[in-house]
Amino acid sequence: MAIIQSTATSVTPTVAPAAHSGRDRNAPWHLPPIPTGNASRECLSSWGERAGELLRAQGGESGPLPTLTLTGSSLTTAEFRQILAGLLAAISGPSGDETFDLPVEIDIPAAEFTRAVVEEHRLHRAETLAKSLTDARSNQLTPAMFAERASEVAVANGLGFRLTTAPSLRAEGFGGITAIGQGSVKPPVLVELWFSGTLPPGDEPPADAIGLAGKGVTFDAGGLSLKPPSAMYSMHTDCAGAATVLATLSVLRDFGVTQPVYAALPLVENIPGPASIRPGDVVHTRSGVGVEIIDTDFEGRVVLADAIARLSEAAPRAVISVATLTYQIEVALGPEIAGLFARDHALGGRLLRAADQSAEALWEMPWATRYASQLRSTAPGATLRNHPLSDTGRAITAALFLGEFAPADVPFAHIDCSGPAVRATPDGPLATGYGVRTLVELLRQWD
Incomplete structure (x- = not known):
């Protein structure tokens, strides 16, 4: 004992x-x-x-x-x-x-003990879902397989669900997702899920929702900007952001959340192939903004651009993106702390309080628009480029890039969880489910 x-x-x-x-x-x-x-x-x-x-x-x-x-x-x-x-x-x-x-x-008191145990078990179950998706190897969780799992979660938890496959992505102007995913024989998809609060999910996302975009790269070889083998081994975990968002939605009904939530998960493999996007190519994103692809290994921001634009079409109350986006945030904060980039001070404050209440390490980084010029492209047909052509401040410019796809009047924040989402162990990378607790706490407390 x-x-x-x-x-x-x-x-x-x-x-x-x-x-x-x-x-x-x-x-x-x-x-x-x-x-x-x-x-x-x-x-x-x-x-x-x-x-x-x-x-x-x-x-x-x-x-x-x-x-x-x-x-x-x-x-x-x-x-x-x-x-x-x-x-x-x-x-x-x-x-x-x-x-x-x-x-x-x-x-x-016994009632408080019981409630604590029940709620913590719910959170643990959601974290376990996020970890299992992130830890799955790329042949165990292709974009289509992830989408199938998301559909099962939606049915089990009263969520709305919509799947857009590769032909429709191309036809509907999701140029970012299409471009990054076209090198793989496993085609890209976009999963949309929504939670309508106290109402049935219906056929369309609810109004005034909190938008969540989660990066879902089920394997990232870097595309034609190929990663070295040592950096490629753990890249089945590059879908941690999408896994966190899906896991969050899976428990909203259990917690009695009333605030509607709308999520977009761009699911792709970023690998080289005959049809791969090439460095220097220009792609046109869902928002109509042309993006010059300087480096195909800076793919996360390109697929998230389409997801954020899609969420913004529904006039959300706020948009938050979650992604294992840059190595530089881990250089800045170490492997256990995520970086928060908030264009809106009030939204940033909500996220910091939720993270503190949830015991997840989150540190606010500057929304430094002084570096925004590094995103501008001079390529024909392009307004932005996906690489700042600078070796410093890349976590900041990645967040600024994403902010370009959320309307200025929509509160926007980005969580770069490249460090704490995956823990390095002697036996290889292990997912942690980072971010689930923070997002659930945020949505529980939203008024």
């Missing part, structure tokens, strides 16, 4: 080893004190995950989990929820749908 001994300033837990573990039963495993006082929510979640790992080790592969006793810890319900998030991440199985007894004792 996990034993918590209370002191004046902290709670020091120990977990006795199982008899079958090969360790001396009289040599307990120690956890650090529970973070208290001004400890961040991230610290509490990390502590919970460590506690869950030890509980799982103590219980064995199929044995019952020991009881984690948190009585006397003076944890608030909000703090307990952060610990619970870490516990579930450590002790749940791969599907996130398992039911099991959660052996935790704590001094909070």
Whole structure:
């Protein structure tokens, strides 16, 4: 059993080893004190995950989990929820749908405990969906396969759904998605989903929705601007933004969200082929803006341009894009913090508060229009170019590029999650489901 001994300033837990573990039963495993006082929510979640790992080790592969006793810890319900998030991440199985007894004792009202467990399990299930999609290899999740999974999620969760296939994308002016996807024998698609709040989904996206655009590159070889092999191995994870958005919509009904939401997921493979877009080519996007393709490996912003334009046609209350977009944001913030670029201060504030409440690291970066000239193209028929022709500030110019496709009167923000969306491990990349909690919290609190 996990034993918590209370002191004046902290709670020091120990977990006795199982008899079958090969360790001396009289040599307990120690956890650090529970973070208290001004400890961040991230610290509490990390502590919970460590506690869950030890509980799982103590219980064995199929044995019952020991009881984690948190009585006397003076944890608030909000703090307990952060610990619970870490516990579930450590002790749940791969599907996130398992039911099991959660052996935790704590001094909070039973109703609050039950609500916390139910809601955290919902979030964990959504994160597990996002992780499973992102971790799937490119032959396990082509654009068409992703779209099929999205359709299943829509049916199961009361969402509207629309699929636009490659011929229609070309005919309807989605030149960005078409251009990036045309090198692959796996054709691109655009998935649209919507949640209509308290109303049935209907046949069209609702008015005054919050628009969410998620980058869905199911494999990114770089196109003709080919990546080196070392940079290509993990590129099945370049659909993390789309996975996060889909997972977010999957739990809105469960949480009783009333704010309508409209999502667009451009799903493509970016690989070289006889029909690949070439560096220097000009493509015409859904909004009518011509874009010069300087570098085919700067593809995410090109497909998102069409998605953002599509969302903007429905006169949304705001538009937010989520993407593993640039390496430079990881250089700036490290592998555990996402960058927020907000053209609208109020929208940026909402996202920062939601991220803080959700224990997801998000840092606001400058919306630096002083660099906007780097996006301008002199190619015939083009207004913008997809590469700034500069080695610095590329995360900023990527966000500015996306902002060009959201009308000036629509609040717009972009989350570049290239760092925290995927964790590097000795066994390869592992998705984290980053962003699901922040977006769900944002939409729950929207008024």
